[in-house]
Amino acid sequence: MTPLLLLSALSAFLTIWQKMGRQELFITVPSLFRCPISMEVMRSPVSLCTGVTYDRSSIQHWLESGHDTCPATMQVLPSKHLVPNLTLHRLINLWLLEHHSSQSSPKPSTQQIQVYIEKFDDENSEVDLRDYLAKIVDFAKVRNQNRRFLADFDGFVEVIVGVLCKRAEMEVLELIIRILDLLISQHGVKERVHSLIFRSNYQNFFPSICFVLRNGSLSSKRESARILESLAHDAESKRRILEQEDLLSMLLHLVSSDNDPDLHDAVLSCLIAVSRSRSAKAELVRFGVVLVLSERLLDPNTKLSIAEKCLKLLSIASTCAEGRSAISENPKCAAALVGGLMKAGTEDAVAVLWGMCCVHGDRKVRDVVIKCNGVTKILLVMQSDCEGNVRSMCGELVKVLRDGCKSGGGLGLGRYETKTAHIMPC
Incomplete structure (x- = not known):
């Protein structure tokens, strides 16, 4: 069955379905x-x-x-x-x-839908395809039962993924991305999409997603990032995503260039999902994730929830040698980590600083933390309602940083002792 044939059939079904229960459908x-x-x-x-x-x-x-x-x-x-x-x-x-919403809207049987399919051929125009896809989007947006119906419709997911891999028209791609975003959380859908994109005839899936991320609307970019996050549910799918160099660079570009918080949220969630392996962390660092996240954290307009995800991703990057090297060589990063204390992602910020200063003895990071009044902020974290492991890391950090102050000729030590005497740990 061709994509246009199935979409034509679904369009016919949706038109009839809407006439049967239009009032209830659009409440x-x-x-x-x-x-x-x-x-x-x-x-x-x-x-x-x-x-x-x-x-x-x-x-x-x-x-x-x-x-x-x-x-x-x-x-x-x-x-x-x-x-x-x-x-x-x-x-x-x-x-x-x-x-009267307790009454179910009428739903035709599978046999009825098959009758609609048999009435259509594949000679419809491109305008018709966009019209069909738009109707399906409207149908899927209404309620979860509609999304479940489409997800269970035999061959539907396979057809729209096939169209996504073969079409280059932006409007068509965005409509299909929207449908996939609406259906991806339905039981079994992400597994089916995952299985499809490993076939040779679906090899253009990622280039199509990248094309939308580069040229699409803000909403379609957010939806594309959410789809990628949903697909990154095992090691193999994460590997495939990371193999797409254009895709990773585009995701990081969106974090650094766009000013849409919802887009940042979706992209950062996607990057966190794919960055768990050793090779993934190294790839992200190679593409400049440390600098991008540092600049986003230092931006006073960055929302708290976005800052938390930036710190989470920095924490992940710091667990590989490449990530630690990038953090050490970028003074902005240490300053951003200090700024995250007591504001957002405190545990992740403390963990990175503790790893850099206490475990790996990085003097560059230590000196930046001292200059940014980091000791005072770490002491404040210790006095807050933080977890025991966070308090323990803070205690070790204070000791290392104060030793650093002394070894550096007493730089700032008197200032710290004067200003933080009332919050010194017991």
């Missing part, structure tokens, strides 16, 4: 009523100790899968007790009664 659901995990209207809303409310079935599945964090905030949960949100439950029930 706007208040965001407060949607579960942050399933994105569906909550049937039994319950709240965690973080104050975030989820549908009971979704959050129970999350917790029973071994997670100990709040999915929305990623805070570690001191308690997994679920408290029913009765007020929200009543509001949702009233809204459901008003909009």
Whole structure:
């Protein structure tokens, strides 16, 4: 079955489906009523100790899968007790009664869809293809059941990945990227895409993604980065991504050049996902990740969540010799790490400084930390509500840095003792 044939059939099906239940299909659901995990209207809303409310079935599945964090905030949960949100439950029930949303929208059978497929040939124009893809995007955006339907539709994922690998028109590529982004979290989809891109006839998958990252809209760039992150779920897929030199350089360029926080967030999450192996870290360092992250951290306009991911990626880079060398040779990096103390990613910042100064005895980093008033900030971290291992690393750092002050002719030592006497560790 050709891509145009399947897309034509789906377009016909969507048109009929929308006519059958158009009013229910396009009802706007208040965001407060949607579960942050399933994105569906909550049937039994319950709240965690973080104050975030989820549908009971979704959050129970999350917790029973071994997670100990709040999915929305990623805070570690001191308690997994679920408290029913009765007020929200009543509001949702009233809204459901008003909009009759408890009734399922009609869905044709697979046999009906096959009838639509058989009525179409592959002589449609390029304009028609874009129109079909746009309709499918609209359909997939509405609700999770629609996305599940498309993911389960025999051959659909394979067809759109095939089109992505063969088409060069930006509008078509962006629409397919949007569809993939909507479907990639559905059960089994990322595994199917992963399997497809290893075939020889799908070798243009990564060049197409790179083309969108370079020339696409901000939204399509974010979606491309999220797709790459989802695909980086095993060593082989991470290796394949890292083999694409244009792809890595483009991702780093987006972090350094664009000013869209959501794009930075998606790209950094992608880089963190692919950078766990020894070779991956070395490749990222070769492409200048240390300098890019340092400049982003030193930018006063960088959001806290972005800074945290920058520090996480720097922490990963510092675990290889190339990364440590780059950090040592770049004074901006040590200054950025000191700036991250007590602000964002404290544990990662402390870990990198501890590794550089205490484990590897890097004098260049030590001297920069001293000049940036790092001892005072490290002492403040020790007095905060930090983990035991962080406090231990801080203690060792203070000793090494103060020894550095003494060996450097007392540079700054009196100033530190005067200004930090009230927060000295016991």
